[in-house]
Amino acid sequence: xxxxxxxxxxxxxxxxxxxxxxxxxxxxxxxxxxxxxxxxxxxxxxxxxxxxxxxxxxxxxxxxxxxxxxxxxxxxxxxxxxxxxxxxxxxxxxxxxxxxxxxxxxxxxxxxxxxxxxxxxxxxxxxxxxxxxxxxxxxxxxxxxxxxxxxxxxxxxxxxxxxxxxxxxxxxxxxxxxxxxxxxxxxxxxxxxxxxxxxxxxxxxxxxxxxxxxxxxxxxxxxxxxxxxxxxxxxxxxxxxxxxxxxxxxxxxxxxxxxxxxxxxxxxxxxxxxxxxxxxxxxxxxxxxxxxxxxxxxxxxxxxxxxxxxxxxxxxxxxxxxxxxxxxxxxxxxxxxxxxxxxxxxxxxxxxxxxxxxxxxxxxxx
Numbered sequence: 001x002x003x004x005x006x007x008x009x010x011x012x013x014x015x016x017x018x019x020x021x022x023x024x025x026x027x028x029x030x031x032x033x034x035x036x037x038x039x040x041x042x043x044x045x046x047x048x049x050x051x052x053x054x055x056x057x058x059x060x061x062x063x064x065x066x067x068x069x070x071x072x073x074x075x076x077x078x079x080x081x082x083x084x085x086x087x088x089x090x091x092x093x094x095x096x097x098x099x100x101x102x103x104x105x106x107x108x109x110x111x112x113x114x115x116x117x118x119x120x121x122x123x124x125x126x127x128x129x130x131x132x133x134x135x136x137x138x139x140x141x142x143x144x145x146x147x148x149x150x151x152x153x154x155x156x157x158x159x160x161x162x163x164x165x166x167x168x169x170x171x172x173x174x175x176x177x178x179x180x181x182x183x184x185x186x187x188x189x190x191x192x193x194x195x196x197x198x199x200x201x202x203x204x205x206x207x208x209x210x211x212x213x214x215x216x217x218x219x220x221x222x223x224x225x226x227x228x229x230x231x232x233x234x235x236x237x238x239x240x241x242x243x244x245x246x247x248x249x250x251x252x253x254x255x256x257x258x259x260x261x262x263x264x265x266x267x268x269x270x271x272x273x274x275x276x277x278x279x280x281x282x283x284x285x286x287x288x289x290x291x292x293x294x295x296x297x298x299x300x301x302x303x304x305x306x307x308x309x310x311x312x313x314x315x316x317x318x319x320x321x322x323x324x325x326x327x328x329x330x331x332x333x334x335x336x337x338x339x340x341x342x343x344x345x346x347x348x349x350x351x352x353x354x355x356x357x358x359x360x361x362x363x364x365x366x
Contacts, residue, residue: 035076038068039083046087050094058106061088062113069117077121081114152181155250157302160186161344162361165352167312174200175310175359176208180216184251187215189223190361192262192310194238200357207231207241220247224260224282224293231286240286244308245293246363253300253365258293260285263311263321265296266329268336270303275329305340305364307332312356313348327351340364 042064048056061084068080092107151160166173174193179186193200193207207230214226223245231239242262248255257265261284264277282293300306307329314324331351336343344362352358 034071035080038064038072038080041067042080042084042087046091049091058088058091058103058110061110065114065117069120072121074121078118081118081121085111085114151179152186154181154186157366158186158250159340159364159366160188160362161342162190162359163344163348164360165312165348165358167355167357173357173359174204175312175357176204177359177361178208178212178215180212182216184249185220186246186248186250187220187223188246188248188308188361188363189215189227189243190262190308190310190359191241191243192312192357192359193241203236203238203241206234211243215245220245220256221258221295224258224285225291228260228283228285228288228291232289234286236286240284242284242311244280246306246308246361248300248306248363253304254297255300255306256295256297258282258295260291260293261287263309263314263325266307266309266325266332267298267300268305268307268332270301273333273337275307275332277325277329300363300365302365305336305362308361308363310357310359312358313352313360315356316353336362 042061045056045060045064049058049060065081065084068077068084072080088107088110092103151162154160162177162179164173164175164177166175175191176193177188177190179188181187189211191204191207191211193204210230211227214230215223218226224243227243231241241260243260244262244265245258245260246255246265247257257278257280259265259280260282264279266275266277268275278296278298280294280296283291309328311321314328315321316324328347328351332343332347335346335350340362343364344360347362348358348360
């Protein structure tokens with residue numbers, strides 16, 4: 001037993017190399033370690049350019065500079081570029097290669113490349129993080145938007161799905177969906193921020209976080225008014241958004257829909273099999289202070305379905321929006337007949353402008 005304890009202790013005790021690495025990590029920040037490794041790579045590349053110029057050209061110095069632009073922060077990147085170009089300046093005269101027009105052109109291109117990297121680092125200084133880390137932050141924010149639009153778990157007699165497509169296929173969009181469930185009450189908002197694609201993405205990031213908190217914290221009648229007050233305080237140049245808010249009691253099917261300058265929701269009544277629009281009126285968010293939003297109320301019975309969407313699904317420059325709504329509902333009647341599961345994805349792929357953001361939410365009571 002004693003021998004087993006000693007063996008386990010020996011395995012758990014860190015080795016001398018591990019203790020040295022741990023001490024080094026505690027003494028040097030991560031950025032400093034990366035800077036040192038890249039500087040070593042630049043030095044090794046310089047030695048190879050000097051010793052074997054026929055096999056390692058001057059342009060090999062691009063490799064450490066590209067890695068530095070991806071890994072180093074804006075404070076260290078300019079210094080690294082300066083040191084790399086200094087190594088290059090020393091290498092050119094001592095290399096045992098004729099200084100011809102091709103070599104001069106390579107040196108000029110390398111210096112121009114270093115200058116471009118330095119300009120990029122100066123632009124990055126307002127963010128304060130390295131390129132890859134800044135991109136990962138944006139990806140994380142985008143994923144949070146998508147998670148807020150995910151449907152909570154619903155009772156078996158209900159089906160809901162949301163789909164989002166951005167203009168040009170980019171990862172960021174001005175349309176988004178936020179949801180919240182409190183007991184038997186489901187609240188959903190489909191929002192369209194002014195602009196499209198990446199241009200509206202930053203405003204959508206901020207607004208989705210705010211609305212995601214409001215939709216689960218306020219009574220249904222106060223949600224759009226609070227969202228309007230929030231946008232009024234932002235004072236954006238393109239400071240408006242449209243939204244449609246649905247609140248439904250999952251036990252009874254009783255619903256209330258409020259709209260803020262948004263295309264009308266659509267209801268399919270199982271008894272007739274036809275779609276009809278639900279006209280709820282109200283000004284867009286961020287335009288009129290202290291705006292009020294009236295509700296259109298009704299009851300979803302088994303077999304009924306509701307469709308919420310943004311104008312990218314129905315609007316084109318050369319067509320009235322209501323004609324687009326009629327076209328969308330005609331396709332919905334065809335694509336969703338008898339099978340609502342997966343219907344949101346089928347509908348958003350079949351209709352809508354590829355040059356505009358599109359969001360769609362489908363709610364069906366089985």
